Amino acid sequence: MSATPEKLVEMRDVKLQFADKVILNGVNFSIQSQEILVIMGLSGGGKSTLLSILMGLLKPNAGSVLFKEEDLGKLSRPKLNEVRAHIGMVYQNAALISSMNARENISLPLKELSDKNDKEIDAIVDQKLELVGLKDARDKLPSELSGGMQKRVGLARALALEPELVLFDEPTAGLDPINGKLIDDLIVQLRDKQKVTAIVVTHEMDSAFAVATRMAFLHEGKIILEGTPEEFRHSDNPIVSKFLSSYSDHEHTKE
Ligand SMILES: Nc1ncnc2c1ncn2[C@@H]1O[C@H](COP(=O)(O)OP(=O)(O)OP(=O)(O)O)[C@@H](O)[C@H]1O
Ligand SMILES: [Mg+2]
Structure with a gap:
């Protein structure tokens, strides 16, 4: 106002x-x-x-x-x-869940905090992976990714809910x-x-x-x-x- x-x-x-x-x-x-x-x-x-x-x-x-x-x-x-x-947070140490692949890590906030269905979630995950240049890492576990790649998955996860901050x-x-x-x-x-x-x-x-x-x-x-x-x-x-x-x-x- x-x-x-x-x-x-x-x-x-x-x-x-x-x-x-x-x-x-x-x-x-x-x-x-x-x-x-x-x-x-x-x-x-x-x-x-x-x-x-x-x-x-x-x-x-x-x-x-x-x-x-x-x-x-x-x-x-x-x-x-x-x-x-x-608010999305990209953690210093990526902070991914080690038993979940990139796709599952990124979809986590969507499953917990949105009412999107699986198909919608899949589309968002793909879009965010593409945004951070990691389309091919979709099914990889954190242990199969380099530190820098883990960080970018963390970034994709932080952006999943389209945060303002x-x-x-x-x-x-x-x-x-x-x-x-x-x-x-x-x-x-x-x-x-x-x-x-x-x-x-x-x-x-x-x-x-x-x-x-x-x-x-x-x-x-x-x-x-x-x-x-x-x-x-x-x-x-x-x-x-x-x-x-x-x-x-x-x-x-x-x-
Ligand atoms: N959970 C905690 N329990 C006790 N001390 C903590 C905890 N988290 C951080 N500290 C201490 O608080 C201080 C600030 O830590 P913090 O991680 O915020 O620093 P930073 O500025 O991010 O450092 P860096 O640039 O190395 O990442 C450090 O002395 C750290 O040891
Ligand atoms: Mg720090």
Whole structure:
């Protein structure tokens, strides 16, 4: 009703600790529809934890998470599942079920959360497999797929329910440059063609700058910088600029 763009997701002063170890110490940010927010930060800094909280899989110790203005912490279990059906998650380690082939893994959310029949489900599975370039892997078990292929099956599964928001945890890590680019292009294409909003956690700087409309840097439990890719490139924040330059040094010394 208002002219301001809708906030799809918002974290307000989120705190999380495991035992006495503080991981998130007051995280604030929001995302509008069709943004691609890239989250960066040091390993172990809490990025995957933050995504789990957004999915409603982990409950913060304090603060709130809002999806379309609804506070996830205040929703009943069925309501929370309804919200979750609008959020797809591509896990860092693919997280496929090892006894199920690619087709069965991808059809799982459709069987659990939609009323589609087997024929419709089959068609969606094929379409998603094609989208991630894995048509031939349909009947393969995760153990018969490479790490990168497993990741793409995980992506196909995350997209099965046509989510509005997709959370990507290191989507291109471990992929060769061609398949990495395929995933980057897919993220941008999902936004342009299907109006998907995305949060991408990544260590791959080429990928980060290829997809981001906005960036955020998580450090010692807080977002210490948030801005456009251009602002990140030129940031004089010592931690951020050191992080970015060590990645570009690494790129140069890799040859
Ligand atoms: N279920 C858990 N129980 C206890 N500690 C946990 C749990 N999950 C994560 N942690 C700890 O929380 C911290 C943040 O972990 P997290 O996986 O969110 O980091 P990350 O930023 O995603 O790191 P990476 O870049 O290596 O993936 C780490 O110290 C980790 O050991
Ligand atoms: Mg992680």
